[in-house]
Amino acid sequence: MVSMYKWQRIKALYAQGVSIRKIAKTVGVSRNTVRKYLRDVNPPEFKARKHEKQLDQYREEIQTMLHKGYIGTRIHKELVQKGYKGSLSSVHRFLRAFKEDDKADKLATTRVETDPGRQMQYDWKEWMLPVAGKPVKIYIHEVVLSCSRMKHYAFSLSITTADVIRALAESFDFFGGYALELVMDNAKQMVITHRGTVSFVTMMIF
Incomplete structure (x- = not known):
């Protein structure tokens, strides 16, 4: 299983048009691993050990x-003085994961800038909104112009192909x-079928 940083880097490089062979060489994994994580929409999940979970409070x-x-x-010595009972190796593992997360955060916030009219980026995320005292899940669609960083937001109660197309159409207007x-990231709503490592997506004509 690759780290969160490598997973995001694979996604980012592929979005920039880098070949699978070059991504594998750059990230330091096999081509099959690159293909596997390109197919996966959700990031890898890691099960932290007991003492590593305890480190979250610090x-x-x-x-x-x-x-x-x-x-x-x-760091381990300082934490022991504060009541931590885990081992030095647990601290080292936590520090490695901590640094990988920091790299992933920096990668996720790195701008992709192009010439005017060349590129726009689409992504969506979930948000819980209290309505009449009850939490309601809504979806926020974000479209960004890569050059000017101008943004448009649309909202929906579901995340289907029709919702994505509507959000894109509103942003074009x-x-x-x-x-x-x-x-596009999180683009599984646009995929209609998979054949091997190739995804056939819904084509939109405006």
Whole structure:
């Protein structure tokens, strides 16, 4: 199983048009692994060990110690003084995962900028909204122009192909047109069938 950082890097490189062979070489995994995680919509899940879960309560303090330049042994010593009963190896594993998460966050917020009219990006996320005292799940559709970073948001109560198309159509009206290229993440709603490693997607003509 690859780390969250490698999973996001595979997705990002593929979205930029990099070949599977080159992605495998860049990330340091096999081509079959790249294909596997390109097919997977959801990120890899990791089961933390008991002592590593206990370290979550010290996350902010660990981050402060890392900024001060503390190494694993020093961090473990400081945590033991605060009541932590886990081993040094658990701290080292937690630190590796912590640093990978930090890399993933930086990668996720890296801008992809192009010439005007060249590219736009689409993504969606879930949000729980209280309505009449009860939580209701809504979906936020975001379309971003890669050059100007101008954004448009649309909302829906479901996440179907029709919802995605409607959100895109609304953004095209808002922007007064559309770019030559549309980069999509979480695009499983547009896939109508899989054949091997190739996905056949719904074609949209506006």
